[in-house]
Amino acid sequence: MPVYILGIESSCDDTSAAVLCDTAIRSNVIANQQVHASFGGVVPELASRAHQQNIIPVIDEAIRRAGISRYDLSAVAFTRGPGLLGSLLVGTSFAKSFALALGIPLLEVDHMQAHILAHFIREEDSPDPVPPFPFLCLTVSGGHTQIVRIDDYFSMEVIGQTIDDAAGEAFDKAAKIMGLPYPGGPLIDMLGKEGNREAFTFARPHIPALDYSFSGLKTSFLYFLRDKLKEDEQFIEKNKADLCASIQSAIVDALMDKLLKAVDETGIRHVAVAGGVSANSALRAAFLKQQEMGDFTAYIPEFQFTTDNAAMIAIAGYFKYQRSEFAGYSVSPYSRAGSRSQV
Numbered sequence: 001m002p003v004y005i006l007g008i009e010s011s012c013d014d015t016s017a018a019v020l021c022d023t024a025i026r027s028n029v030i031a032n033q034q035v036h037a038s039f040g041g042v043v044p045e046l047a048s049r050a051h052q053q054n055i056i057p058v059i060d061e062a063i064r065r066a067g068i069s070r071y072d073l074s075a076v077a078f079t080r081g082p083g084l085l086g087s088l089l090v091g092t093s094f095a096k097s098f099a100l101a102l103g104i105p106l107l108e109v110d111h112m113q114a115h116i117l118a119h120f121i122r123e124e125d126s127p128d129p130v131p132p133f134p135f136l137c138l139t140v141s142g143g144h145t146q147i148v149r150i151d152d153y154f155s156m157e158v159i160g161q162t163i164d165d166a167a168g169e170a171f172d173k174a175a176k177i178m179g180l181p182y183p184g185g186p187l188i189d190m191l192g193k194e195g196n197r198e199a200f201t202f203a204r205p206h207i208p209a210l211d212y213s214f215s216g217l218k219t220s221f222l223y224f225l226r227d228k229l230k231e232d233e234q235f236i237e238k239n240k241a242d243l244c245a246s247i248q249s250a251i252v253d254a255l256m257d258k259l260l261k262a263v264d265e266t267g268i269r270h271v272a273v274a275g276g277v278s279a280n281s282a283l284r285a286a287f288l289k290q291q292e293m294g295d296f297t298a299y300i301p302e303f304q305f306t307t308d309n310a311a312m313i314a315i316a317g318y319f320k321y322q323r324s325e326f327a328g329y330s331v332s333p334y335s336r337a338g339s340r341s342q343v
């Protein structure tokens with residue numbers, strides 16, 4: 001009998017629902033929230049309100065596109081954390097009541113683990129191999145930057161991480177400094193395509209071990225522009241493409257430096273990338289370049305599985321379903337990794 005898992009993701013500003021049939025994707029519906037763009041970042045209160053408006057139509061659409069009835073579902077998987085508590089509560093409450101009403105099990109999923117497990121989602125026309133255990137994953141999103149060693153689906157160890165800003169945050173803050181709307185990461189990627197990545201250089205962080213730091217880079221970018229704008233008010237407008245290409249290159253180089261160090265230290269030569277920033281064209285190109293140079297085998301996700309989506313929640317839920325690791329109805333969300341106590 002095929003296993004149908006409904007995944008629900010509501011940790012930040014995307015409301016998403018997806019259906020998997022075993023590990024094969026049947027639907028993945030995402031409602032983005034435009035309401036935050038003019039605020040320069042996600043407003044938590046507005047995010048949870050938008051999730052409440054979106055969640056029923058998004059789930060309805062995911063089940064419809066999957067070509068099944070809700071009564072065919074085997075279990076409901078939801079993001080328990082980390083994320084914005086108000087947003088997580090919307091997905092968690094809905095998942096609980098839906099599973100209870102249908103009389104099927106509930107599966108709680110960690111958002112960061114799900115970004116990594118997205119590599120195991122199968123698509124009909126994608127013969128891409130899945131990474132073999134053990135592998136390393138560079139997990140880069142708006143809230144996290146981690147190098148993770150994965151020994152099994154749920155046996156993961158963070159061996160390096162940022163001590164301040166996340167890589168996505170670095171992209172978004174640099175964009176904000178240039179007056180671009182939120183989220184700026186994709187815009188820097190797009191504008192940087194026309195620019196020269198060697199046009200400007202910024203302070204490179206020197207952090208021990210496998211950890212990262214991006215706050216110094218942001219400050220260096222800010223001061224650089226402040227000085228240039230004093231000389232020429234139009235500096236950003238005139239140099240936008242070069243600025244985007246240069247700051248992108250600084251972030252990608254910093255990410256790759258530590259990742260290569262991790263490959264050397266662990267001897268693990270299967271390396272994946274996950275999270276919203278894995279949509280970045282320069283980072284994807286850097287992965288392929290290292291693969292060509294024979295440093296490691298690269299696993300790069302499909303675009304639809306890079307930024308937040310519910311298919312990744314469903315696949316993580318599927319592996320928990322196989323282990324009969326079900327959640328109880330008293331389960332509550334957690335906002336930060338490592339704060340999983342019931343509230």
Ligand code: KG4
Pocket residue numbers: 012140141142143144167168169171172183184185186189275276277278279280281306307308
């Ligand atoms: O994983 P994600 O969707 O949400 C979190 O869990 O945080 O990641 C969102 C982050 C944002 O910071 C966004 O600017 C960044 O991913 N991002 C990108 C690109 N696409 C999304 N950053 C650089 N280049 C991109 N193409």
Ligand code: ZN
Pocket residue numbers: 111115141142275276307308
């Ligand atoms: Zn995410």
